[in-house]
Amino acid sequence: MTTTALTAAAKTQAGARSALRRAPRGRTGRAWVWAAAGVAVLVLIPVAALLWQAVQGSEGLWSHLWAHVLLPALGQSLILLGGVGVVVIALGTSLAWLVARHDFPGRRILDWALLLPLAVPSYIIAFVYLDLMHPLGPVQDTLRAILGYASPRDFRLPDIRSMPGAIGLLGLVLYPYVYLPVRAMFAMQAAGLLEAGRMLGCSRRALFWRLALPLARPAIAVGASLALMEALNDIGASEFLGVRTLTVSVYSTWVTRSDLPGAAQIALVMLVVVAGLVALERLGRRRQRFAGGAQRLRPVTPLRLHGLRGWLAFGLGALPVLLGFGVPLAWLISESVTRIGTAGISAQLRTETLNTLLLSAGATIAVLTGGALVAFAARLRPGAVTAGIGRLASLGYAMPGTVIALGVLVPVAGLDRLIDTGARALFDAGPGLLLLGSGIALGYAYFVRFLAISIGGIESGFSQIPRSLDHAARCLGHGPGASFRRLHLPLTRPALAAAALLVFVDSMKELSATLLLRPVGVETLATHLYGEAARGTYEEGAVAALAIVAAGIAPVIALARLGRRKSTMVG
Amino acid sequence: MTISLRSLILSTALLVPGVAAAAELNLYTSREPGLVAPLLEAFTEETGVTVNTVFLKDGLAERVQAEGASSPADVLMAVDAGNMNDFVEMGLTQPITSKAVLAAVPTALHGPDDQWVALSMRARVVYAAKDLDISSITYEDLADPKWKGKLCIRSGQHPYNTALFAAYLAHHGAEATETWLAGMKDNLARTPGGGDRDGAKDILGGICDIAVANSYYVGKMRTNEKDPQQKEWGEAIKVLLPTFEDGGTHVNISGAAIAKHAPNHAEAVKLLEFLTSDDAQKLYAEANFEYPVKAGADLSPIVASFGDLKIDSLPLSEVVAGRKQVSNMVDKVGFNN
Numbered sequence: 001m002t003t004t005a006l007t008a009a010a011k012t013q014a015g016a017r018s019a020l021r022r023a024p025r026g027r028t029g030r031a032w033v034w035a036a037a038g039v040a041v042l043v044l045i046p047v048a049a050l051l052w053q054a055v056q057g058s059e060g061l062w063s064h065l066w067a068h069v070l071l072p073a074l075g076q077s078l079i080l081l082g083g084v085g086v087v088v089i090a091l092g093t094s095l096a097w098l099v100a101r102h103d104f105p106g107r108r109i110l111d112w113a114l115l116l117p118l119a120v121p122s123y124i125i126a127f128v129y130l131d132l133m134h135p136l137g138p139v140q141d142t143l144r145a146i147l148g149y150a151s152p153r154d155f156r157l158p159d160i161r162s163m164p165g166a167i168g169l170l171g172l173v174l175y176p177y178v179y180l181p182v183r184a185m186f187a188m189q190a191a192g193l194l195e196a197g198r199m200l201g202c203s204r205r206a207l208f209w210r211l212a213l214p215l216a217r218p219a220i221a222v223g224a225s226l227a228l229m230e231a232l233n234d235i236g237a238s239e240f241l242g243v244r245t246l247t248v249s250v251y252s253t254w255v256t257r258s259d260l261p262g263a264a265q266i267a268l269v270m271l272v273v274v275a276g277l278v279a280l281e282r283l284g285r286r287r288q289r290f291a292g293g294a295q296r297l298r299p300v301t302p303l304r305l306h307g308l309r310g311w312l313a314f315g316l317g318a319l320p321v322l323l324g325f326g327v328p329l330a331w332l333i334s335e336s337v338t339r340i341g342t343a344g345i346s347a348q349l350r351t352e353t354l355n356t357l358l359l360s361a362g363a364t365i366a367v368l369t370g371g372a373l374v375a376f377a378a379r380l381r382p383g384a385v386t387a388g389i390g391r392l393a394s395l396g397y398a399m400p401g402t403v404i405a406l407g408v409l410v411p412v413a414g415l416d417r418l419i420d421t422g423a424r425a426l427f428d429a430g431p432g433l434l435l436l437g438s439g440i441a442l443g444y445a446y447f448v449r450f451l452a453i454s455i456g457g458i459e460s461g462f463s464q465i466p467r468s469l470d471h472a473a474r475c476l477g478h479g480p481g482a483s484f485r486r487l488h489l490p491l492t493r494p495a496l497a498a499a500a501l502l503v504f505v506d507s508m509k510e511l512s513a514t515l516l517l518r519p520v521g522v523e524t525l526a527t528h529l530y531g532e533a534a535r536g537t538y539e540e541g542a543v544a545a546l547a548i549v550a551a552g553i554a555p556v557i558a559l560a561r562l563g564r565r566k567s568t569m570v571g
Numbered sequence: 572m573t574i575s576l577r578s579l580i581l582s583t584a585l586l587v588p589g590v591a592a593a594a595e596l597n598l599y600t601s602r603e604p605g606l607v608a609p610l611l612e613a614f615t616e617e618t619g620v621t622v623n624t625v626f627l628k629d630g631l632a633e634r635v636q637a638e639g640a641s642s643p644a645d646v647l648m649a650v651d652a653g654n655m656n657d658f659v660e661m662g663l664t665q666p667i668t669s670k671a672v673l674a675a676v677p678t679a680l681h682g683p684d685d686q687w688v689a690l691s692m693r694a695r696v697v698y699a700a701k702d703l704d705i706s707s708i709t710y711e712d713l714a715d716p717k718w719k720g721k722l723c724i725r726s727g728q729h730p731y732n733t734a735l736f737a738a739y740l741a742h743h744g745a746e747a748t749e750t751w752l753a754g755m756k757d758n759l760a761r762t763p764g765g766g767d768r769d770g771a772k773d774i775l776g777g778i779c780d781i782a783v784a785n786s787y788y789v790g791k792m793r794t795n796e797k798d799p800q801q802k803e804w805g806e807a808i809k810v811l812l813p814t815f816e817d818g819g820t821h822v823n824i825s826g827a828a829i830a831k832h833a834p835n836h837a838e839a840v841k842l843l844e845f846l847t848s849d850d851a852q853k854l855y856a857e858a859n860f861e862y863p864v865k866a867g868a869d870l871s872p873i874v875a876s877f878g879d880l881k882i883d884s885l886p887l888s889e890v891v892a893g894r895k896q897v898s899n900m901v902d903k904v905g906f907n908n
Contacts, residue, residue, distance in 0.1 A: 068902035076908070135776030136800070152777030159761050159778060242762030244907055256728045257898065258632065258657065343797070413637035420641040433638050523626070531626075534766065539797050 029380030029480045036377035036386065039370045040393040043448050046407025047395070053264035053410060065253070065262050070269060073249040077232065077273065080166060080245055084231045087171030089224050091320060092178025093216070097208060098317050100186035103302040104310035110317045112560030115180065117173045117324030119552030121509045123236020123526070124545045125169050127533045128328040130240055133160040166241040170231050172324035177230070178223035180559075185219040186212060191300045204303075221284030225277045232273060233400040235512040240533050246270045247512065250402045254516075260406070267403040274398045329549060335542035349528070349540050353547060356524040359439055360507035363446035367503045368496060370447060371454025376488065379462050379470070380480050390455055397452030401512030404445045408517060412441040437519050445513040450506050454499040461495025462488060501555045508551050594620040596838040600648035601631045602825060607648070609858045614845045620838050635663050635830065645833040646842055648825070651730035652682075652689075652887040653737075653894045655826040659686040664828040669840050675847035676864050679886060680824060689824035690846050691861035694786040694880055695735045696820070698808040700774050703781070708813045710739060710821070713783065714754025722758040723770045723779035727906035728898060731767070731785060731823065736901065737893035738821045741885050748897060753904045763907050768792055768804065775807035786810065790860025790873040810877045819883035821890075822862070 099111050117125075132139055135152035149155040159165070189212060197211045238245045246266060254263035305313050374393045378386040396404060416433045423431055435441045465488060473483035489496075511526040518527060525544040532541035600607055604626050611622045627634060631649060635642050635658075647658055658664050664686045667673060672688055673681070680689035697708050713722065725732065740748045760779035770782025771792060792805030812820050827846060829839045845851055852863040860871050862880065901907065 064899055064902070068899070068905075072905060072908050134772070135778060136772065136803075152775075154777075156777050161761055161764060240764070242764040242907075252728055254633070256730070260633070409633075409637065413639075416637075417639050417641060433641055433643070436638070437643075537766075537768065537798060537801070 029377065032373065032377040032380050032480055033386060033389070036374040036389045036393070039374050039451070040389045042370070042444075043393050043396055043451060045411055046404055046445075046448055047399075048407075049410045050264050050267055050403065050407040053261055053406065054268050056261040056264075062262070062265070065259075065265070069249055069253065069262075070246075070266055073244050073246045073266070074269060074273075076163070076243055077245045077247075077270075079163060080170070080238070080243060081228050081231055081273075083163070083167035084170045084174060085224055085228055087167060088175045088178045088227045089220055091171060091175035092180075092223060092227075093182050093213070093220060095175070095317060095320065096179050096183035096186050096216075097212070098313060100183045101212075101300060101302050102305050102313060104305040104313040106314040106318070107302075110314065110321070111183075112557070113321045113325075114317065115176045115556050115560050116321055116553070118176045118559075119549050119556045120173050120325055120328050121236075121511070121526075121548065121552070122170055122173055122230070122234045123240070123511055123530065123533070124332075124549060125173050125324070125328055126166075126237035126240045127529060127541065127545060128331050129160055129165075129169055130533070131538060132327070132331060133157070133165075161240070161242045163243055166238060166243045169241070170234065170237060172320065174227040174230055175320060175324075177227035178220060181219035181223045182216050185216040187300075189215055189300065194300055218284040218286075222281050225281035225284065228277050229274065229398055229400075232270065232277070233402075233512060235402060235515070236530055236533065246273070247400055247402050250400075250406065251512075251516075254402075254406065260410075263406055267400075267406055270400060270403055274400070278398050329546075332542050332546040332549060335538070336546045339540060339543055345543065346540060348523075349525075349543060352523045352525055352528050352544065355522050356508055356526070356547075359442060359446075359524065360504045362439070363443045363450070363507045364500050364504045366443060366447050367450050367454045368458075368500055370451050371458050371499065372484075372489075372496075374451075374455050375458040375462055376480070376484055378459065379488070390459070394452035394455050396448040397450070399449065401445070401449060401510060401514075402516065404448050405513040405516040408441055408445045408448070408513075412436060412444065436517070439519045439522065442514060442517040442519065445517055446503075446507045446510060449510070449513065450503045453502050453506065457495050457499030457502070458492060461492030464495075465491050498555075498558060501558055505552050505555045509548055594618070594835075594838055595623065596620050596645050596835050596842055597623045597625065597643045598646045598648060598842070599625045599627060599631055599635060599644045599830070601627055601654065602648055602650055606859050610846065610851055610854050613851065613854060614842060617845065617850075618838075618841055620841060622842070632657050632661055632663060636661050640832050642830060642832050643834060644830040645835045645839040646827055647830055648690075648827045650693075650823065650825040651734055652824055652826070653734060653891040654730055655682055655687045655824075655828065656888075656891050658828050659683055663831055665831050665833070667829060667840075667843065669844055672840075672843045672847050675852075677866070680826075680864055682826065682828070683888070687826045687828035688843070688847065689826045689864050691825045691852075691855040691859065691864060692822045692882075693825070693861050694812060694820050694822045694877075694882075695731060696784060696786045696877070697811040697813050698770050698774060698782045698784050698789070699811055700780050701807055701809050703809075705811065708781075708811045709816050710735070710813050711751065711816050712813075713781075714751045714758065716754070716757070718758040718781060720758065720760050721780040722755065723760050723773045723782040724755070724763050725765055725767060725769070725784075726763045727752070727901040730894075732783070733894050733898050733901070734823045734890060735783070735821050736897035738815070738883060738885060738890045740893040740897050741890055742815050742818060745896070745900075749900050749904060752897075752900055752906055756904055756906050768801065771804040771808045772801075775804050782808075786862070786874060786877065787860035789877075790871055793873060812878055812880060814881060815883060818885065819881040822880070822882050824864070824887065825861070 095114055099107060099114065131137055134140070135156040140152065140157055143157070144150070144152070144155060147155060194207055194211060197207050202210060232245070233247065234245070235247050235251060238248050246269065250263045250266045250270065253259050253266055370393070374390055378390050412435050416435050419434050420431060469487060470483060473487050478486065509526060511530055514524055514527055515530060518524065523531070525548050528544045529541045529548075532539055598611070604624065607624065611624065614620065615622060625644075631647065632654070635644050635647065638644070647663065649655055649658070659682055666685045667688060668685075673685060676688040682688065699705055699708075727733075727736070736748065736752065739751060743751070761773065767784035767788045768791070770779070770784045771788070773779050774782055789805055789808070789810055792801040795801035795805070814820050827843055829836065829843065833839045847865060849865065849868065852865040852868040855861045856863045856868055856871050856874070860874050862870065862874065
């Protein structure tokens with residue numbers, strides 16, 4: 001999504017770029033820049049706190065931690081990331097090729113349906129498949145019935161609680177990150193180019209390997225790096241499946257060893273891995289200009305697949321949708337129906353739903369406000385300063401939730417104590433833990449984590465507005481505030497809505513930071529599910545999971561629509 | 572809020588003003604909500620004190636510490652003597668002075684300076700497949716190569732396990748413990764993880780033959796109406812009460828402490844008095860399938876069927892001291908990897 005938005009933005013802005021350099025200087029919009037800088041500082045505070053924690057030293061345990069915790073965890077994380085990388089690239093690219101370059105029955109449906117697994121968070125797919133694939137679950141039950149085995153002691157499949165299990169399941173829900181930009185890239189590649197390839201004697205297969213694929217490499221890199229950040233951030237799936245990743249180690253070092261500095265040190269190592277992924281992404285985006293923006297020619301006519309081959313193509317394309325979305329959804333629905341049928345929906349679950357909605361709504365408002373400040377400052381005063389602010393403020397999207405939680409806890413708890421002590425001194429009564437207790441601390445973590453979504457979304461929305469309109473507004477005597485209110489805000493409403501939807505749903509799904517920072521006595525749908533999976537009970541978890549997945553479908557559909565509008569624009 | 576007739580009469584009789592309406596208590600607990608809920612309901616019923624429960628699976632101590640003097644926590648409840656001692660070491664507790672509480676709990680189950688008391692006990696037992704030809708086992712046996720690929724256990728860093736491993740350390744010393752852990756690791760049927768119930772589930776699923784788990788889960792599974800599948804897991808296993816070769820069965824405790832800055836101190840004491848009363852101890856035994864700490868309280872029939880529990884004689888405080896050391900050993904032998 002980022003890729004297509006960016007490419008489109010680059011195109012419409014190509015002409016405006018020279019105007020950009022002539023943007024007004026002087027004092028205009030300074031306040032906005034300061035406000036944006038404030039937003040960036042908010043994002044940097046947890047990072048600073050993390051560094052501070054990390055240098056506190058770990059009571060001489062560092063060498064132990066390094067040798068027996070960090071290194072194995074780093075190894076496991078790298079294997080996981082490597083495996084997930086291979087799966088998402090293979091799946092995402094081949095599906096994109098199938099859908100973008102072929103025509104077969106059901107292609108139009110697959111085109112968007114292939115995005116649906118995005119609606120299933122990794123900890124939910126793990127939760128579902130743990131039960132489904134257990135020797136006592138329906139899959140192996142059926143298999144035994146067919147093969148004529150009476151007991152799981154006589155025949156069973158390999159345990160899903162393993163590294164390959166984790167790689168496969170994460171791959172199933174993360175491949176759309178690659179599929180989406182690569183499909184757009186394939187769809188944009190000009191027919192002329194490929195025809196030239198044909199004339200030079202390339203077979204269709206060679207066209208893919210020697211032309212289309214290398215040209216799509218930037219999109220693959222961007223998509224894969226996003227998918228891998230998600231994989232690194234995952235806490236539920238890895239833990240349920242017995243994979244000791246860095247995230248799991250940060251968590252366990254914090255909670256079972258009570259070693260915050262040690263956890264912070266592991267978190268720093270995670271940030272190094274993240275930096276690698278960010279570098280990969282930036283590299284991808286940099287090359288993308290050459291690959292994507294070059295020409296706007298006739299798009300390729302898809303190859304028509306007839307008869308059996310057509311249906312085979314549909315079957316192959318539908319398989320990931322089925323496994324990554326259809327099966328989990330069907331299982332969750334059937335479990336929820338049984339559950340609600342026998343026991344109804346508990347008051348507890350209703351409260352948890354309300355908590356989840358309130359937290360997500362609050363976070364969405366904060367994130368959009370912050371994003372608008374940063375994006376508009378960059379619009380008003382383009383240049384190195386605002387670009388830097390934008391980049392710093394977007395840091396959080398790459399930071400795993402556990403790491404952010406670690407960084408948020410210490411300063412916020414300190415501030416809480418300060419407020420309380422101050423209030424006690426002044427009024428003889430303190431508010432207690434204002435920030436931790438009200439969920440503001442958790443909202444802050446969401447803010448840091450998801451700010452990039454709104455900055456990116458709003459910036460690309462702004463980029464659709466010709467700069468001449470800004471100038472016209474200035475000429476008519478509107479200050480930055482007025483033009484923001486009367487011009488930019490109304491014109492970017494679709495981008496704002498899309499960003500709001502994404503942030504809202506991502507907050508709903510968020511697990512790793514929520515686990516550590518949720519206020520006193522508050523459970524969200526995600527933490528409820530985690531609790532059940534962690535202690536091996538399957539009670540209302542399916543209902544909670546179903547609610548999360550159902551909410552997650554909306555942005556995926558919006559995303560699919562956006563994609564379609566884009567492709568009609570291009571075509 | 573509904574007030575039972577009994578508590579109304581009680582409060583009127585004792586002329587305690589305002590008990591019914593305003594009395595509140597904040598409980599921070601790392602115990603499973605399902606285990607504590609019946610007890611708290613009974614407490615509220617009896618005393619009219621509303622309990623706000625904060626369930627924190629992990630990071631409870633850090634949370635209270637971060638909250639400092641403004642923490643709303645009144646009572647801290649956790650499982651595992653080590654976790655309870657952590658509270659004390661971090662300065663989050665205050666001594667319990669209630670005579671009723673201290674008298675109800677045997678002195679051996681008090682924390683240092685009466686900073687906490689145990690409320691119930693659980694044994695770390697072995698679940699074995701029902702048809703398995705075995706009637707007794709020692710903890711030492713768990714590393715015997717004859718169990719290769721047949722043992723299930725949850726994370727080696729889980730407090731239930733580190734306490735058991737620490738007890739092994741206290742019995743046999745560091746070198747033997749490391750060898751034992753490595754031997755157990757070689758016997759694992761799957762990577763350590765999940766909960767103790769997964770042990771029973773995986774035995775039924777044919778993944779393993781034996782599993783290390785806590786005693787009370789058996790009752791929890793066999794009587795589970797919410798999730799009837801668990802009954803099958805519970806019925807698929809028999810319980811062996813393992814012993815150390817030179818000792819008894821390892822038990823751990825669930826305990827409670829009064830938070831240092833408890834804003835509702837009186838209610839906190841009341842809760843502790845309730846939890847150590849005959850009624851609550853009976854609930855621990857009947858609803859939670861734990862071993863009561865109070866002498867003379869009956870066991871649930873399911874728990875009684877495991878046989879006579881011979882509690883290991885090592886004092887818990889000594890056991891707990893080795894926890895960090897075994898936790899490092901768990902990392903070192905790559906137990907969880």
